[in-house]
Amino acid sequence: MIDIKKVSVRYRGTTEDALSDINLSFKKGDFICILGKSGAGKSTFIRTINGLQTPTIGEIHLDGLQISNKNEKQLRIVRREMGMVFQHFNLIPRLTVIQNVLTGKFGYRNNFKSLIGWFTPGELEHAERVISDMGLSKLRDRRVEHLSGGQKQRVGIARALIQQPKILLGDEPVASLDPGTSNEIFALLKELHNRLELLTIINVHDIDLAKRYATRILSLKDGEIIFDGSPDEFTEDD
Numbered sequence: 001m002i003d004i005k006k007v008s009v010r011y012r013g014t015t016e017d018a019l020s021d022i023n024l025s026f027k028k029g030d031f032i033c034i035l036g037k038s039g040a041g042k043s044t045f046i047r048t049i050n051g052l053q054t055p056t057i058g059e060i061h062l063d064g065l066q067i068s069n070k071n072e073k074q075l076r077i078v079r080r081e082m083g084m085v086f087q088h089f090n091l092i093p094r095l096t097v098i099q100n101v102l103t104g105k106f107g108y109r110n111n112f113k114s115l116i117g118w119f120t121p122g123e124l125e126h127a128e129r130v131i132s133d134m135g136l137s138k139l140r141d142r143r144v145e146h147l148s149g150g151q152k153q154r155v156g157i158a159r160a161l162i163q164q165p166k167i168l169l170g171d172e173p174v175a176s177l178d179p180g181t182s183n184e185i186f187a188l189l190k191e192l193h194n195r196l197e198l199l200t201i202i203n204v205h206d207i208d209l210a211k212r213y214a215t216r217i218l219s220l221k222d223g224e225i226i227f228d229g230s231p232d233e234f235t236e237d238d
């Protein structure tokens with residue numbers, strides 16, 4: 001589904017590659033956790049897959065189509081096919097749950113004061129279904145600034161899913177959450193992966209979570225893949 005071909009990324013003004021000659025293929029059934037110390041290149045890797053970062057060298061293909069040189073058509077495909085969740089949720093604090101979820105499909109609209117008139121009944125109904133799916137129905141009209149971390153990340157996931165992507169990417173989505181909530185969010189991501197058949201690729205620094213949920217673990221060090229295999233094969237030294 002995703003093919004990464006000879007990809008290197010070097011940031012302007014630096015002398016080392018943040019990612020170095022990465023060759024990987026991901027398929028639909030994969031639930032991938034990416035491990036590695038701070039600075040290993042995990043965030044660069046996720047950002048390169050979703051088009052926020054352009055490879056310095058190499059190509060990324062989605063279902064055979066190159067998506068890595070950032071023309072408008074490619075960016076539209078990437079935005080539609082890939083949902084993304086973030087460590088700090090990246091929600092709009094003063095907007096409500098449903099308003100934040102709608103931004104995932106329609107972007108930020110100046111007039112969010114009244115949903116009616118700006119969104120069709122079908123669009124609102126669809127947003128409500130996704131919200132209900134995340135267990136957030138009762139919080140629909142609550143401003144997200146008043147929610148707990150776990151609730152905020154559920155809103156983040158709902159926002160990522162409203163476009164019905166095929167791929168879900170996470171850049172340390174549980175790094176700001178306590179262990180119990182982190183586990184809950186991973187269980188939810190795994191359930192969504194199974195039910196919606198989402199290719200899921202997540203950066204995480206908690207080895208136990210990766211071993212519990214991943215179907216495949218990648219470990220990065222200094223921009224290189226030093227482990228690629230099943231959770232059973234992974235040891236702390238990898």
Ligand code: ADP
Pocket residue numbers: 011012014018036037038039040041042043044045
């Ligand atoms: P991780 O997510 O594993 O902590 P990153 O992908 O953030 O790793 O960083 C990989 C390397 O790239 C690090 O050496 C980091 O300092 C460098 N880096 C990340 N972002 C930038 C940037 N915008 N400009 C220059 N160097 C960067």
Ligand code: ADP
Pocket residue numbers: 120121122123125126163164
């Ligand atoms: P319904 O799902 O209730 O039939 P509509 O077909 O009227 O809703 O769709 C309203 C909006 O919500 C459209 O912009 C549509 O793209 C989106 N939407 C609703 N259901 C889906 C779906 N299953 N997949 C993708 N988008 C959907």
